[in-house]
Amino acid sequence: MRISKEPEVRKREIADNAMRLFCEKGYEATSMKDIARAVNVVPGLCYNYFKSKYELYEYALTLYAEECISPINEILLGEEESPEVYYEKIVNVFIRNEGKEKYHDFFHKDGNQLFHKQLEIIMNDKLQPYLENFIARLNNKGQLMVEDPKSVSRFIVYGQSPIVNDDSLSPEEKADKVMKIIKLLLK
Template sequence: MRISKEPEVRKREIADTAMRLFAEKGYEATSIKDIAKAVNVVPGLCYNYFKSKYELFEYAITLYASECTAPLVAVLERDEESVEAYLEKIFDIFIKNDGKEKYHDFYHKDGNQLFHKQLEIVMNDKFHPYMKKFIIRLNERGLLHVEDPDTVSKFIVYGQAPIINDDSLMPEEKAEKVMSMIKLLLE
């Protein structure tokens, strides 16, 4: 029996299933036919939404990046009393989520370093505008005095990646190192 779903719901279902299979079998070993079978649809339906497996993967990365950055964006969009209050909330979110993300194992699996780099780029590109607006807003509120919000926000967002992705560090160590650098930049 065929089950009809809204296009965005179906598209998301296909992407979630693809990521699950990529994590289980690997990207190269997973075909559109495998994904369609797991979703219980014909491969042609997958191709209605995505021209290729790579396009499907790019869509999934974008969704995942949005999910991973959403809690941090929510903190940046709040009105807190001090810079320290923001940093504490970001610290707490990072500690709570680091290594527990939905597709963490796929992106951190040996052989998937290029996929992880792609995710890092997408996440940073998504997050940067929010960090820039945050710094500008805190400047306007008198909580910061950053002369070049664009450069500082880029340095914060793109510069923290090697520390965040260092699996030899515990989440608390990563967060402490990143937070100490952010504090230095924002002083």
């Protein structure tokens, strides 16, 4: 029996199952037939939504990146009383979530460094405008005096990646190092 679903619901279902299979079997070993079977649809339906496995992967990757950064973005959009409150909330979210992300093991698996770099770029690209707006908003309130919010936000977002991705550091050490640098830049 065929089950009809809203296009966005079906698209998300396909993407979620694809990522699950990529985690289990690896990207290369997973076919569109495997993904269709996991969703309980014919392969042609998957191709109605995605021209290729890579296009499906890119869509799933973007969804996952948005999920990973949404808690930070929500904090940056908040109306807290001081920058210190924002910093504390960001550190708490980072420490609480570090390593517990839905597809963490896939992106941190040996051999998947390229996939991880793609995720990092998408996350940074999506996070940067939020941080830029945050800095500009706090500038307008007189809580920060950053001359060039766009450049500083880019420097922070793209510069923190090597620290955040350093598996030799604990989440607390990562957060401490990154926040010390951010506080220096946002004086």
